[in-house]
Amino acid sequence: MQTLDSIIFLTPIVYVLVINLIAFLAMWWDKWKASKQEWRVAEATLHVIGFMGGAVGIFAGMYRLRHKTQKRSFQALAIVGLIVSLIIYWLIVQMYV
DSSP states (O other): OOHHHHHHHHHHHHHHHHHHHHHHHHHHHHHOOOOOOOOOHHHHHHHHHIIIHHHHHHHHHHHHOOOOOSHHHHHHHHHHHHHHHHHHHHHHHHHOO
């Protein structure tokens, strides 16, 4: 039973880490495809990942990779995604307090 409790305890933390890694990798993949003039990741996909809690990964990708930093409409929705992600993080923290 101790193992199940540990898994349940760690699942939200692992989720946040994984969704942000996926978000960063999606930004990297989109940047790489853009440099090759190939099919790209849809902006809607990037926003959905951000709204699922991966907005920190989206912002890390934006500024670390210098990708989509000039597109204001993308940035505006990314900020909304960040607010949603922060709410998700806050709810997770409340589970542990």
